[in-house]
Amino acid sequence: MLVEIENLRVAFRSRSETVEAVRGVSFSVGREKFAIVGESGSGKSLTARSLMQLLPGNAEVSADVLRFDGIDLRGASEKVLRKIRGKRVGFILQDPKYSLNPVMTIGQQIAEAWREHKGGSHKAAMQAAIDLLEQVKIRDPAAVAKRYPHEVSGGMGQRVMIAMMLAPDPELLIADEPTSALDATVQAEILKLIDELVSARGMGLILISHDLPLVSHFCDRVAVMYAGRIVELLDAGQLQQAQHPYTRGLLACLPSLRHPRERLPVLQRDAAWRN
């Protein structure tokens, strides 16, 4: 098992109140493709970030079990975390417009990721960066390496992000809504790319998304989150047999070419789902 999480809780304390954004989430991930699906505010992003302790300073994280490859990450020191971040776990953020350093060239950023964990000269790292850009199917990688992030499109930026995170050859990749900021036409391409690379390298994948049908295509297992809890956990192939009313409601809302309907049903939320 790469990842083991039990009873994860993330809370934010402000002057007047405490808000629990993640309320007892448990799951484990091996060398498979695991998806966490939910709407905005369901806590899915926070769950992913808490594994690598990438939460903002005022977040309070607690869990019964929070392990990566058997290493206990609860209250782990920066030293321990740095051995895992990048080297063994990669993290792809949502919008390359903001998640890439605006004043460093693309090549420099990827080369930095390479050098940090593999060492070597600047030249070797830059060459490796160009190779990686080729692996993520960017044409003319040498030219792109010299560009700055704001000079490339969103889709290309995400490819850069993927290249950067795969540079140290990690075992697990966490992708936090990797396609949400992209055009619909590009979304499938990027996911396909992730899928291919993860499979080819034998990595594990945790994919966060709000798009249920999209992830069910690419992933082996799906966890549905609502209001900070996992309400359903099943194999991707068994989605139609989902039990929880929220999942069923989500599935029912999807338009379908094969079974067209006059009116799309509206998801009726039940306060009981918060429990």
Place this chain on the structure above:
Amino acid sequence: MPLLKRIVSTLGSLVLTLFGLSVLTFFIGRVMPTDPVLAAVGDNAPQSVVERVRAEMGLDQPLYVQFGHYINQLLHGDLGKSILTSNPVITDIARFFPATMELATAAIIIAALIGIPLGVWAAVRQRSWVDQTIRVICLAGHSLPVFVLALLSLLVFYAVLGIAPGPGRQDIIWQDMVPQVTGFLTIDSLLAGETDAFWDALAHMAQPLLILAYFSMAYITRMTRTFMLNALSGEFVITARAKGLSSRRVIWRHAFPTVAVQLVTVLALTYAGLLEGAVVTENVFAWPGIGQYLTTSLMNADMNPVIGATLLVGTVYVLLNQLADLLYRLWDPRVK
């Protein structure tokens, strides 16, 4: 050629602003006073001088002609004459400005070297006691007039503790003993090999320097902190941390460079503020710089030096700002 076009437009903008400066100083110097001639020559000048200057200034002529004269004079470096020193103002300024520059330059270097790391530290440790302490120090810097701190410093370090030398730039024995090369006493004395003179100059410089440095530092630290807080909340910082980079690298090689360019503008603004702070500081420490020149002339209702010094400071400030703007455009890849 966009680069050429940009240079031309920058120069054009510069000229326009400087023109505006001269309009303003013309207005203050010639239009506002009830009798500009008396303002220029003083109440005690003999009638012949008054008549001559009145004719020179051409006060009976329409304003735009007077203004034309004024611009002509400016372009020839003629800023009029000082009543007090009887020298052309431009000569006086050339003599006094290096002293102020010495103070201001040294002050900004110290302020930047201390202030920037402090600002970064405060941002990284936001809301901790480090942050609060630094904020309080900066706030105190904003709440005190420069002259108050100068007076207090004089009281404590000179009168009570006796460790600081008296007012002025150097002890009497060293007066005019060091050949002038740069106008910076510290550098000149080192160049001449007079180490004693160097230490004397440094000792005299210490108080006004540290006070000016403190006030600049308050501003620099606060702006650095604000910029860094902004940068550290960016998603790319999370990416950098996710890459497994050390905190130090994330702060200085990722967050800080995005901020460095803005700091250049801050430093330019600070330098102008230093020229302002120098006015009162030089007054308290009897430092023979442009500030002292300005205030002494003021108190004696000597208008030409006042206008001349004001114009000089304004020009320096405008040039600094343009320089900062230029550096910003050259450096920041986002603006290219």
Place this chain on the structure above:
Amino acid sequence: MIFFSREWLLDDTPANRRQAVWGRRYRLWLSLRSNPLAMAGLLVVAVMLLLALFAPWLTPFDPGMQHLENRLAAPSAAHWLGTDELGRDVWTRIIYGGRTTLGMVIAVVLLTAPLGLLIGCIAGYAGGFIDKALMRLTDIFLAFPRLILALAFVAALKPGVESAILAIALTSWPPYARLARAETLQFRHSDFIAASRLTGASPLRIILRHIMPLCVPSLIVRVTLDMSSIIITAASLGFLGMGAQPPSPEWGTMIATARRFLFSEWWVPLMPCIAIFLTSLAFNFLGDGLRDVLDPKER
């Protein structure tokens, strides 16, 4: 429903506009109240204002009354802060000095804030040549450090409180114009402005009724933060003999006239220094607190 009760103000679904507006103001007040430094600042400012307002009833002496036989007395029960070089009670002169200083500050703000706001909004809304011209004008005034330009102005006029007020005002309006313009640019292309134009509102009406009110919160923050700077500039002018003239009790002037007693009867020049420091600090705390409340992303 009881008006202005706590529940009415904090109601999540206000029934009318008045309730919503007051509810928002109350929430802002609660937020400010939780900031101890800001509250301290507010308290000091309020105390200063009260002292200045009721000065004649709060001071036992006449600020101009000289008692040369009792010069430079140390603080005592009769004279709380001692007497100055002409035997005048320092406490009294500090309070009356507060009147002068605060009066100057208020005068400056009343002159500059509306003017800067108007210029900035017009520049931002009109755009094009008007914008460029107004911004060029603003830049020219901003090209001089405030004190130096104020000194030049005062030199041309007669040194005194009125000249000082005018001089400081002339150098203080540019930042407000800049700020107002930046804010206006944000709203200029928004839909509700377009809607106003479509209903036939004249540009002046749009600026006055729609854009200017939106710029007010950040302007208030800026003004409060600027207060300490104005106080310091006024004191500096006084210190250089260019502001309020003796025997007028302005803090900067008081320090200048007492300067030669710095090494002996140090409390005489020191008291006005403390007064300046406390007042500036209070305005800074208050301004910081207001900024956190009204414009949180600026912290």
